[in-house]
Amino acid sequence: MTHEDILNFINFVADKEQTGNTINPQEYNRIAKVKQLRFFKKLIGLPEEYQVGMEMPRIQPELTQKITDSLSTFKTIMGDGVTSPLIINTNGRANIPTDYYYHSSLKYIDVSNAANCTPQKLPRTVRVLTDTEFDAIEGRVITAPTIKYPVCNYQSGFIRFLPKTLKKVDYIYYRYPLTPVYDYYINADGENIYLSEGEQHTLTAGEEGSAGQTYSPTSTTTVTSLTQEFEFNDIDKIDIAILILSDIAQNLSDDRLQAYAQNAKNSGV
Amino acid sequence: MTKQELIELIEHRLHGGNVVADLSSKYDPRIISYHIGMIFNQIFYETFRKNASELDLYSQEYDGVKVLKSPETNEYYSELPNTLVQMPFSAGIRQIRGSGLLEESITFKPTTASQASVLSRGQLGEANNDIWYYAMGKNVYYVFMDENITSVKIVMLSPFQDLEDTAEIYIPSGKEETLFQAVINSFTNMPPQDKRNDNVSKQI
Numbered sequence: 001m002t003h004e005d006i007l008n009f010i011n012f013v014a015d016k017e018q019t020g021n022t023i024n025p026q027e028y029n030r031i032a033k034v035k036q037l038r039f040f041k042k043l044i045g046l047p048e049e050y051q052v053g054m055e056m057p058r059i060q061p062e063l064t065q066k067i068t069d070s071l072s073t074f075k076t077i078m079g080d081g082v083t084s085p086l087i088i089n090t091n092g093r094a095n096i097p098t099d100y101y102y103h104s105s106l107k108y109i110d111v112s113n114a115a116n117c118t119p120q121k122l123p124r125t126v127r128v129l130t131d132t133e134f135d136a137i138e139g140r141v142i143t144a145p146t147i148k149y150p151v152c153n154y155q156s157g158f159i160r161f162l163p164k165t166l167k168k169v170d171y172i173y174y175r176y177p178l179t180p181v182y183d184y185y186i187n188a189d190g191e192n193i194y195l196s197e198g199e200q201h202t203l204t205a206g207e208e209g210s211a212g213q214t215y216s217p218t219s220t221t222t223v224t225s226l227t228q229e230f231e232f233n234d235i236d237k238i239d240i241a242i243l244i245l246s247d248i249a250q251n252l253s254d255d256r257l258q259a260y261a262q263n264a265k266n267s268g269v
Numbered sequence: 270m271t272k273q274e275l276i277e278l279i280e281h282r283l284h285g286g287n288v289v290a291d292l293s294s295k296y297d298p299r300i301i302s303y304h305i306g307m308i309f310n311q312i313f314y315e316t317f318r319k320n321a322s323e324l325d326l327y328s329q330e331y332d333g334v335k336v337l338k339s340p341e342t343n344e345y346y347s348e349l350p351n352t353l354v355q356m357p358f359s360a361g362i363r364q365i366r367g368s369g370l371l372e373e374s375i376t377f378k379p380t381t382a383s384q385a386s387v388l389s390r391g392q393l394g395e396a397n398n399d400i401w402y403y404a405m406g407k408n409v410y411y412v413f414m415d416e417n418i419t420s421v422k423i424v425m426l427s428p429f430q431d432l433e434d435t436a437e438i439y440i441p442s443g444k445e446e447t448l449f450q451a452v453i454n455s456f457t458n459m460p461p462q463d464k465r466n467d468n469v470s471k472q473i
Contacts, residue, residue, distance in 0.1 A: 053461075143297050 003182040004194035079170030086171040092164030099175040195225035273434040306429035345414035354426040364424040
């Protein structure tokens with residue numbers, strides 16, 4: 001399902017203008033960016049649903065396979081023998097990746113010599129601690145951080161690790177979704193024609209690119225699509241479309257459309 | 270069953286079947302290990318009172334333990350290779366013998382610190398080759414030690430938490446469920462975790 005399909009659906013349901021164009025691509029891009037992030041936030045877990053003594057939202061990563069599949073696109077693995085691991089400096093600190101949004105897991109590979117003199121690799125889960133816990137645990141006797149029981153603590157832009165000698169860890173985190181973009185060109189009849197991801201189009205007489213490129217009779221003007229589709233699956237894209245409709249209803253002060261969108265959000269279909 | 274297997278078995282119950290149910294320190298395997306160790310010590314003591322010879326199965330053997338001589342007191346002693354489970358009459362040490370073949374004919378017998386001082390002043394040492402030992406602190410001291418013995422094998426009861434993860438663990442017969450339930454109970458009666466990050470252990 002592309003942006004074109006979603007925008008067509010939105011325009012059909014909203015049915016505000018006789019032309020069928022309730023919102024134009026620029027407005028769609030603005031609203032799609034926000035609604036995608038709000039949908040992403042919902043899947044990661046809404047703090048608004050926390051209750052006293054139970055800091056757990058109704059929806060959270062890996063709660064069900066459905067949620068896991070919805071978020072799998074955004075999972076980034078550093079290390080695991082495939083990509084570069086998260087490097088920890090001699091001060092026991094590692095920089096948080098710039099596209100980081102939410103923690104999933106940290107694993108240290110403890111390599112030692114087995115009884116038969118072959119390398120033995122044992123995975124050790126790195127526990128995430130609060131600031132106070134992290135400060136207190138170093139002085140503990142039984143539960144002090146060791147290679148076998150490493151710990152970490154998130155700070156602004158970096159993660160602190162104990163013991164400081166870990167050097168590298170395998171890291172899985174959820175990255176931010178890419179900003180969705182609906183790109184198009186304007187044909188000779190003034191209609192917005194959708195350009196799919198990576199598509200190129202050579203402008204003809206009367207046509208115009210979305211960035212203002214124009215046809216030139218003396219040279220060839222080719223526009224390359226800047227479209228970035230939603231990174232969610234088609235089912236989730238429908239949910240995002242409903243969220244967009246909800247905001248459009250608010251913008252248009254359309255109570256019936258608002259009720260439709262709210263009902264769709266509540267029932268999930 | 271190894272030490273690691275026993276800890277994982279109890280973790281599995283505490284975590285409700287999940288591999289990692291709680292990433293906080295509530296069920297740290299090292300804490301579980303200490304709890305198991307305390308229950309084991311109780312079982313060891315009960316076993317000691319009923320039939321001390323049964324403790325042999327639960328002992329760990331440490332070979333090549335160096336015999337040292339104190340320059341101040343001229344006493345022969347060895348540093349215990351691991352922490353010793355405290356038992357009356359040094360019963361936590363199940364056996365000491367020489368490491369070499371010839372030295373195996375020499376008998377090591379347990380005594381107490383006060384008896385050892387009496388023994389050392391008498392002539393018992395001239396009558397046979399017996400060597401007497403007693404545990405004190407982190408060391409085991411010898412009376413009538415043969416100066417040719419440079420190392421010994423020590424078979425001793427070590428606390429559960431100090432054993433290697435791969436150490437084979439034998440639970441005394443009929444005590445399996447007692448051990449399991451006692452450890453689980455010690456965790457299920459814990460107060461709930463304070464999740465507020467405010468350095469205050471209890472809210473008023």
